[in-house]
Amino acid sequence: MIGISVMQILRRRHSVSAAELAAAIGVSQQHVSAIELGVYSERYNYERTCLPMVQKAFEAVIESRGAEASQLAVDYAALRDYLLFFGKEMNHEL
Numbered sequence: 001m002i003g004i005s006v007m008q009i010l011r012r013r014h015s016v017s018a019a020e021l022a023a024a025i026g027v028s029q030q031h032v033s034a035i036e037l038g039v040y041s042e043r044y045n046y047e048r049t050c051l052p053m054v055q056k057a058f059e060a061v062i063e064s065r066g067a068e069a070s071q072l073a074v075d076y077a078a079l080r081d082y083l084l085f086f087g088k089e090m091n092h093e094l
Contacts, residue, residue: 010075014069
């Protein structure tokens with residue numbers, strides 16, 4: 001994949017590490033990074049298997065951060081269905 005994913009943008013904007021997302025759902029940091037980079041798009045039904053996993057990870061991070069994650073929660077709600085998209089695929093303002 002070329003470009004930056006919505007997942008990466010959201011992560012960076014709110015200082016969420018790949019390790020934090022990985023810990024939230026019990027996978028390796030490398031697994032999260034591969035999803036984020038689109039590595040699994042050819043091998044798996046990417047949106048069906050990876051999107052729910054990523055959504056669960058962000059939701060767990062939001063819950064664990066509590067009130068300090070209020071803006072993350074707002075941004076996540078607006079972008080939750082687009083997390084695996086890359087910037088050029090988006091018609092939504094990031």
